[in-house]
Each structure stands twice: as C-alpha cells, then as structure tokens.
Amino acid sequence: GEGIYVGGTSSANNLNDYEEGTHQTAITMASSGTVTLNTSYDRFSYTKIGRLVTITGNPRIASVSSPVGSMSMTLPFTSASGQTDENRSGGFVRYYDNSAGSGSYVKLMGWSVSEGTSTLLISNTHTHNHNVTPAADDEFYFSFSYITA
Secondary structure, rough: OOEEEEOOOOHHHEEOOOEEEEEEOOOOOOEEEEEEEEEOEEEEEEEEEEEEEEEEEEEEEEEEEEEEEEEEEEEEEEOOOOOOOOOOEEEEEEEOOOOOOOOOEEEEEEEEEOOOOOOOEOOEEOHOEEEEEOOOOEEEEEEEEEEOO
C-alpha cells in the first residue's frame, strides 16, 4: 500500500496511516443529570500514527443540571477489541475544581478506555473516596494514548 517505509522495505516497515485533527467531545453522566461543556473548550486534539492515537485537551464545563454518577466522554476513534488485558488503557486526569473554596482545587481522577468502545470513562472518586460533583467552570487536563481498532 501507500505510505512511507521506516527502517526497511518490508510490509512491517510501511507506515500507511497518519492523521491529526480535533474531536468535539461531550460528557454523559452514568446515573442522571447533564453536564454541558463550554463550546470554546470542548475539543480534543489527536494525532493517530498507525493504530496508536494520542489525545490532548482541556475541556471546560459551562453548566450542569443535577449530575449524578461517573462521567464519560466521547473519543474520536474506537479502541481495539481483543483480550481485555492488551487493549485497555487507564491513568489519571488532572481535574480543576473551580469551586473548591478552601479545599484543594486540583484533584486526580482515574480514567479508562475499555476495549471496543469510543468512550473515555472518568471516575469522580478521588483521594480518600471523596466524590467530586462536576460544576460550572471546572476543567479537565488530558494527555493520554490508546490503541485503536
């Protein structure tokens, strides 16, 4: 196929998929309620090289209506299917809690991408099992990679 050969001329050395762009994401609550992102800050940037996609972004919340449960966000590509151990990814996201008052504004939340999905799952539970309720002006800071289908 078309592409560029890196480190040799066999088919294994052919890089034939490179893409970069942005993806408008949206948040869904697992139990009930809604979270609406600021339309000026609702995109992920991505670079896809082969089947590896890297996502960066700083989505910001514009408004909420009684949000309950964990959060999920849409991703630009479906993750690869297969055995669960080689196609799942996860880590922590920096969450800026703008209404923390005298508490900590910066909170760590776990995230994961399961196999065969185009969804980023975010756990609102952070240190010592304190739940974070999303609110207007809160922000996410993302940089992560996952394997695409």
